[in-house]
Amino acid sequence: QKEVEQDPGPLSVPEGAIVSLNCTYSNSAFQYFMWYRQYSRKGPELLMYTYSSGNKEDGRFTAQVDKSSKYISLFIRDSQPSDSATYLCAMSVYNTDKLIFGTGTRLQVFP
Amino acid sequence: DGGITQSPKYLFRKEGQNVTLSCEQNLNHDAMYWYRQDPGQGLRLIYYSQIVNDFQKGDIAEGYSVSREKKESFPLTVTSAQKNPTAFYLCASSPPQSSYEQYFGPGTRLTVT
Numbered sequence: 450q451k452e453v454e455q456d457p458g459p460l461s462v463p464e465g466a467i468v469s470l471n472c473t474y475s476n477s478a479f480q481y482f483m484w485y486r487q488y489s490r491k492g493p494e495l496l497m498y499t500y501s502s503g504n505k506e507d508g509r510f511t512a513q514v515d516k517s518s519k520y521i522s523l524f525i526r527d528s529q530p531s532d533s534a535t536y537l538c539a540m541s542v543y544n545t546d547k548l549i550f551g552t553g554t555r556l557q558v559f560p
Numbered sequence: 561d562g563g564i565t566q567s568p569k570y571l572f573r574k575e576g577q578n579v580t581l582s583c584e585q586n587l588n589h590d591a592m593y594w595y596r597q598d599p600g601q602g603l604r605l606i607y608y609s610q611i612v613n614d615f616q617k618g619d620i621a622e623g624y625s626v627s628r629e630k631k632e633s634f635p636l637t638v639t640s641a642q643k644n645p646t647a648f649y650l651c652a653s654s655p656p657q658s659s660y661e662q663y664f665g666p667g668t669r670l671t672v673t
Contacts, residue, residue, distance in 0.1 A: 453602070481660035492564075492650055492664035493603075537602070541660035546591060546610065547618070548662060550602035 452476050455538055455551030464560050468525040472538035472551045475519065479540040479549070482514050484523045487535045487553065496523070496536075528558045563587065564665035566651050571670045573645075581636045581668045583651030591659055592634035593652040596620065597667075603650065609634055638670065645672045 455472045462468055470484075481500055485493035497512045499505045499521075505512045511524040525532055535553040542549065564585045573579045585592065591610045595603040605618030609628040623642025628634050634653075638645045648669050652662040 455602075457600070483660060483662075485664075490648075490667070490669070492566075492652075492666045495661065495663060498660060539603075546593075546608055546654075546659035547605060548603075548660065550604075552600060552602045 450475060452549050453538065453540060453551045456554055457552055459555040459557055461557045461559065462528055464528060464530060464558055466528050466558070468528050468532070468556060468558075470523040470525075470536050470538075470554050470556070472521050473519055474521070474540055474549075476540070476542070476549070477519075478543040480543045481541040482512070482521050483539040483541075483548070484510075484512055485537040485539060486532075487537060489534075493537055525556075528556075530558050530560055532556060533558050564651060564653055564663060566649075566665040566668050568668060569666065571668055573670070573672050575672055576640045577672075578637055578639050579645075579670065579672075581638065581649055581651075581670070583634045583636065583665060584632055585634075585651075585653045585665075586632060587653055587655075587663065588631075589653035589663075590631070590656050591654045592628070593654075593662060594618075594624070594626065594634070594636045595650045595652065597648040597650055606636065606649075638672075645670060 483498040484496045487493040513522040537553045538551040593608040594606040607626045609615035651665045
C-alpha cells in the first residue's frame with residue numbers, strides 16, 4: 450500500500466463547476482499538507498499548504514484536511530479552462546525534510 | 561525576478577555517457593532538492609542539500625551524484641550506472657525552517673538512447 454493515494458483521473462468537468470480533488474494517506478507522522486498544480490511539461494507550482502485539520506481558503510481554492518480520517522481535499526470553485534492541469538498532493542514527514550507526493554490527478558475543464 | 565532555473569529544457573544522451581543537469585536559484589533558500597518524475601508515479605526524491613558542502617541521499621540516489629559548492633547552485637549528474645535514466649528531472653528549493661514549502665524549477669527532460 451502506498452503512503453499517499455490519489456486517483457489519477459482524468460476528471461473532466463464543464464467550466465464553472467466545483468471540482469473536488471482528494472488524497473488519502475496512511476502515515477500518522479505527516480505534518481504539513483500541500484497542493485501543487487502542474488501544467489504539461491512544466492514544474493509543479495505550490496498552490497496551498499495547511500498544517501492542522503480544517504479548511505484554508507485562497508481565492509477560488511479551498512484546502513481541507515481531516516487528520517482523523519487521513520484524508521485531504523482541494524476544492525476549486527467556478528473552475529476555468531486555465532485550471533486544466535495535473536494536481537499533486539504532497540505531505541511532509543515529521544522531523545525530516547522529505548515530502549511524499551501523490552501520483553497526481555489530471556483535471557480537464559472544458560468551455 | 562527571483563526563481564529557480566534549470567537547463568537545458570531537453571537533453572539527449574547516448575547510453576553509457578554521464579550527463580550533468582544544472583539548477584540555479586536566486587531565492588536565497590538554504591535547502592535544495594532533486595526529484596525524478598515518471599509517468600504514473602509521484603515525484604521521487606533523489607538527493608537533497610540543507611547547506612553548502614553538505615547533501616543527503618534521497619529514496620533513489622543510486623546512479624546519481626550531486627555537489628553543493630555554492631548556495632545558489634545544486635547540479636545533478638546522471639551517471640552511466642543509472643539503469644533507467646530517461647525521465648523528467650525537477651529541482652526545488654525551500655526557505656529556512658520550511659522544508660514543506662518547496663518551489664520547483666521548470667524541469668529538464670532527459671532522454672537516453
